[in-house]
Amino acid sequence: MKPLTLKIGNKSVISLAKNPISHGRSKHIETRFHFIREHVTNGMIELHYCPTELQLADDFTKALKFDIFEFLRKKLDVFNIHQL
Amino acid sequence: MKSCNSVSNPSETNSKQDECSEEEKVDSTNFRQIVGSLRYLCNSRPDICYSVNVISKFMHDPKKPHLIAAKRILRYVRGAMEYGLLFSYGSKSKKNEFIGYSDSDWCRDLTNRRNTSGYVFMFNDAAISWCTKKQPITALSSCEAELIKGTFATCQAL
Numbered sequence: 001m002k003p004l005t006l007k008i009g010n011k012s013v014i015s016l017a018k019n020p021i022s023h024g025r026s027k028h029i030e031t032r033f034h035f036i037r038e039h040v041t042n043g044m045i046e047l048h049y050c051p052t053e054l055q056l057a058d059d060f061t062k063a064l065k066f067d068i069f070e071f072l073r074k075k076l077d078v079f080n081i082h083q084l
Numbered sequence: 085m086k087s088c089n090s091v092s093n094p095s096e097t098n099s100k101q102d103e104c105s106e107e108e109k110v111d112s113t114n115f116r117q118i119v120g121s122l123r124y125l126c127n128s129r130p131d132i133c134y135s136v137n138v139i140s141k142f143m144h145d146p147k148k149p150h151l152i153a154a155k156r157i158l159r160y161v162r163g164a165m166e167y168g169l170l171f172s173y174g175s176k177s178k179k180n181e182f183i184g185y186s187d188s189d190w191c192r193d194l195t196n197r198r199n200t201s202g203y204v205f206m207f208n209d210a211a212i213s214w215c216t217k218k219q220p221i222t223a224l225s226s227c228e229a230e231l232i233k234g235t236f237a238t239c240q241a242l
């Protein structure tokens with residue numbers, strides 16, 4: 001099966017997930033949240049970095065300015081039926 | 085609300101809502117009905133997902149600012165009545181591409197300092213699955229917050 005692409009806006013998460021070694025800095029993170037590592041290791045998921053301007057999930061985590069909001073809305077394929 | 089003036093986005097830019105304990109109380113049944121209806125609408129409208137998430141945190145004890153925020157979403161919906169998700173076929177269809185995006189904010193919740201995170205899955209450039217959720221634990225770094233979000237998105241993906 002082709003691995004699924006997951007875009008994340010934080011590079012340290014990607015290195016943390018790709019590198020299955022535990023070290024002092026990540027000791028406090030609960031074990032159940034290392035689930036993602038397991039799936040990166042066995043090739044189910046592929047993590048990619050994504051800069052903020054292209055992060056479509058931004059729409060779901062903050063109240064955005066209108067121009068960015070409209071851009072992301074278009075990206076999510078939400079259209080006005082009269083303007084197609 | 086039928087003849088209200090519409091607004092261009094569902095919530096004020098960078099607005100933060102907290103409990104507002106000093107503010108005037110509003111009719112909670114009415115407020116819950118509005119939130120319930122908007123939650124239903126969220127299933128087909130990814131654009132209001134975040135704003136609805138914010139106001140539904142105050143269902144137990146709604147105050148005036150929360151009702152104002154709720155009405156703003158209704159005004160947005162009024163202006164965006166003709167909008168909907170488009171699953172296009174043909175012209176721009178790609179080879180069944182499936183991409184997930186995950187993101188989390190940093191301490192937006194003023195009362196318990198937990199993060200809000202969101203993910204969206206796109207299939208051939210159209211959103212098919214999305215979610216906004218407050219994380220179950222307090223994260224100590226934004227890296228941890230993103231990792232938690234990544235885990236949730238992974239669960240959904242599988």
